[in-house]
Amino acid sequence: METYGILPMIRCENVHKRFGRLEVLRGVTFDVARGEVVVVAGPSGSGKSTLLRCINHLEKVNQGRIYVDGHPVGYREVKGKFVERGEREVARMRASIGMVFQRFNLFPHLTALGNVVDAPIHVRKMGRREAQEAGRAMLAKVGLGDKVDAYPAQLSGGQQQRVAIARALAMEPKVMLFDEPTSALDPELVGEVLEVMKSLAREGMTMIVVTHEMGFAREVADRAMLMDEGVIIEEGPPAQFFSNPRHERTKLFLSKIL
Amino acid sequence: MLSIALPSLDFDPHVVWRFLFNAVILEGAQRTIVVAVLAQALGVGMGIASALMRMSKNPLLNIPANFYVWFFRGTPLLIQLLFWYNGLPQLFDNPDITRELTSFRVAVFGLGVNEGAYMTEIVRAGIESVEAGQMDAAKSLGMTYAKAMRRVILPQALRVIVPPTGNEFIAMLKNSSLCFAIGLVELTNASRSIYSVNFKFMELLAVASIWYLGMTTVFSVFQAEVEARLAVGMRERPPTLFGRMTEAFGAARTRLR
Numbered sequence: 001m002e003t004y005g006i007l008p009m010i011r012c013e014n015v016h017k018r019f020g021r022l023e024v025l026r027g028v029t030f031d032v033a034r035g036e037v038v039v040v041a042g043p044s045g046s047g048k049s050t051l052l053r054c055i056n057h058l059e060k061v062n063q064g065r066i067y068v069d070g071h072p073v074g075y076r077e078v079k080g081k082f083v084e085r086g087e088r089e090v091a092r093m094r095a096s097i098g099m100v101f102q103r104f105n106l107f108p109h110l111t112a113l114g115n116v117v118d119a120p121i122h123v124r125k126m127g128r129r130e131a132q133e134a135g136r137a138m139l140a141k142v143g144l145g146d147k148v149d150a151y152p153a154q155l156s157g158g159q160q161q162r163v164a165i166a167r168a169l170a171m172e173p174k175v176m177l178f179d180e181p182t183s184a185l186d187p188e189l190v191g192e193v194l195e196v197m198k199s200l201a202r203e204g205m206t207m208i209v210v211t212h213e214m215g216f217a218r219e220v221a222d223r224a225m226l227m228d229e230g231v232i233i234e235e236g237p238p239a240q241f242f243s244n245p246r247h248e249r250t251k252l253f254l255s256k257i258l
Numbered sequence: 259m260l261s262i263a264l265p266s267l268d269f270d271p272h273v274v275w276r277f278l279f280n281a282v283i284l285e286g287a288q289r290t291i292v293v294a295v296l297a298q299a300l301g302v303g304m305g306i307a308s309a310l311m312r313m314s315k316n317p318l319l320n321i322p323a324n325f326y327v328w329f330f331r332g333t334p335l336l337i338q339l340l341f342w343y344n345g346l347p348q349l350f351d352n353p354d355i356t357r358e359l360t361s362f363r364v365a366v367f368g369l370g371v372n373e374g375a376y377m378t379e380i381v382r383a384g385i386e387s388v389e390a391g392q393m394d395a396a397k398s399l400g401m402t403y404a405k406a407m408r409r410v411i412l413p414q415a416l417r418v419i420v421p422p423t424g425n426e427f428i429a430m431l432k433n434s435s436l437c438f439a440i441g442l443v444e445l446t447n448a449s450r451s452i453y454s455v456n457f458k459f460m461e462l463l464a465v466a467s468i469w470y471l472g473m474t475t476v477f478s479v480f481q482a483e484v485e486a487r488l489a490v491g492m493r494e495r496p497p498t499l500f501g502r503m504t505e506a507f508g509a510a511r512t513r514l515r
Contacts, residue, residue: 058394087402095400105395109413109490119399122409151490164395171399 007070009034009175009206010055016063017050017230024050026230027064032175035204039217039238042227043253048210049102051227052177055208056097057090068097069174095123098168102180104160106152112139112163113148116170124171131170138166142196158189162196169200176200178209212257218242226250273461277452278468286448287469293365293437293444294430300370301430302423305377310407312382323378330375336436339368343440361442369434373426380422384415417488424481428474445469 008031017025024047032038040048053059055066057074065082066073074090075082085093107115116135120126126134139148142162152160161181168176178197182190194216201207201220211217217224217238224241226233226249234241234250245251277283311323330338343364347356388411396406435446443451449462456462486498 053394056398058397091397091400091402091405094398097398099395099398101391101395103389103391105389105391107392107395107410107414118409119401122405123400167399 007067008032009036009069010208011067012051012055012064013066014064015051015054015061015066017047017054017059018062024230025054025061028227028230028232029064030225030232030235032206032208033222035206036222037201037205037207037209037220039221039224040208040210040227041212041214041217041224041253041257042233046227047230048227049179052099052179052208052210055175055177056094056099058099060084068093091123095119095171096174098171098173098176100161100164100168100176100178100181102184104152104157104164104184106160106164106167108152111149111151112144112155112166115152115163116167119167120170135166135170138170139163141169142166143192156189157185158192161185161193165193165196165200175206175208178207178211180210180212182211182213214242214254214257226253228253269460270458271461273458274464274468277449277458277462277465280452280465282443282448282452283445283465283469286443286445287473289362289443290431290434290445290469291473293362293369293434293442294427296366297369297373297434298423298427298430300366301373301377301426302381304371304374305381306412308374308378309381309385312378313385327375327378330372335369335372335433336439338372339364339436339440342368361437361440364440365434365437365442365444368440369430369437373430376426377423380419380426381415384417384419385411387418388414417485420481420485420488424477428477431473431477432470 010032012028012030015025015028016023026047028047028051030038040051042048050059054061055068055073060074065075071093072082073093074085076085076089077083107118110118113132113135116138117128117131120131120134121128124131136145136148139145142165144159144162144166147155147159147163150159152163155163165181181197182193185193190213194213197207197209197216198220209216209221221238223235224238225235226241226245226247228249234245234247236246241250242254245254308323308326311319312327314320314323343359343361346359350356385407392410392414393406396410397403401409434442434444437444438447438450445466449466453459453462483498
């Protein structure tokens with residue numbers, strides 16, 4: 001795939017998503033530049049998770065377009081019309097979009113290393129030896145070099161989430177999507193996961209992070225956004241977003257979580 | 259002196275012993291095992307295929323699968339076997355086809371197709387027991403639906419699928435005796451063929467039962483082993499056969515000391 005250096009890494013244009021009668025996304029438009037870290041906050045049910053799931057086509061949008069690295073997600077432009085891509089093409093596209101879930105979703109029947117190398121070997125068709133070497137390095141990077149042979153059930157929540165991050169990174173994604181990565185963790189385990197995410201941000205990874213960890217947002221985000229009822233209410237640099245929000249709803253929300 | 263008159267039972271254990279390893283019995287027992295294993299394998303294959311079809315949103319896939327389960331669970335196995343063995347030859351009235359429909363083939367096919375209907379529900383329950391997040395994670399790593407099923411969902415579903423499948427196989431070993439109706443000389447039919455000559459009904463029924471019990475016992479041990487191995491990654495992992503043996507051996511040694 002060719003890349004378009006000037007284009008944003010992620011572009012959402014007027015994205016709408018309905019589940020039956022319920023309209024979860026009601027026209028979301030925003031760009032994420034290359035290497036930018038965007039934090040999305042908002043009350044539960046505001047559509048944050050759905051937005052992330054639309055970006056890698058786990059959910060199909062009902063209206064609007066999403067582009068990742070200049071390519072329309074899940075669709076192909078043929079003579080100005082959008083045609084849904086075949087399953088294989090969608091899968092190939094997802095391979096370069098990393099996603100980290102609230103509940104980790106590690107594969108319980110595989111070891112930490114098995115979780116990390118499975119997709120490189122079976123999706124990227126990387127050689128087993130090469131993948132394992134890279135996988136070990138990736139686990140060492142998230143601080144779990146000594147846990148390669150542990151099964152998820154033998155790891156703490158924080159360790160599991162770090163394996164999940166390593167698993168996503170092993171596919172060498174262009175973008176990382178984090179869906180409330182620390183909200184299922186015990187408070188004392190949150191820090192170790194945020195540390196991994198911070199170092200990832202410093203390395204220049206393009207990231208969208210749905211989180212209520214406002215300390216993290218202040219420290220590493222280039223931009224913070226508030227979503228409510230399926231639309232973006234406010235966005236801006238974290239300093240302004242937190243200390244001087246313009247909208248009443250942002251103020252109200254921040255007063256509840258800070 | 260106690261003199262309680264025991265009723266004189268007409269049962270000769272020597273006859274049991276004599277026929278336990280009789281060539282006809284052994285051949286029948288072997289055939290029972292072969293038919294049951296092949297039929298169960300076919301049933302598992304059909305069950306997986308039909309469960310995936312049944313779970314599909316596409317009516318071209320789920321309607322035939324639903325019909326399959328409805329029909330083969332809803333009619334007696336004996337009728338199904340007779341249908342394949344006697345019904346089809348009449349239907350086609352073609353000696354070439356009739357010749358191909360041997361009792362052995364019909365037994366494997368008929369039992370397997372019937373089993374597939376039951377396995378459909380077992381496999382479906384197994385797949386549905388795996389958290390939806392697993393499919394999301396697999397897809398987000400670039401796996402297609404088929405690859406995610408193979409690499410992520412089915413290996414986890416197996417843990418739920420194996421125990422009831424073991425039950426099914428034990429039932430299969432015994433249900434294969436229905437194939438006497440299509441002329442298959444399996445274990446039950448073999449013993450019947452002998453007692454219809456020597457009239458030692460009880461003894462030969464005992465012979466067959468001993469073999470059935472032997473088969474199910476050996477299989478139960480095997481099943482426990484498979485379950486222990488599948489529990490990889492579980493917090494409470496049951497010991498494997500090897501583990502239990504070394505443990506028992508160790509315990510015996512300490513006791514002897």
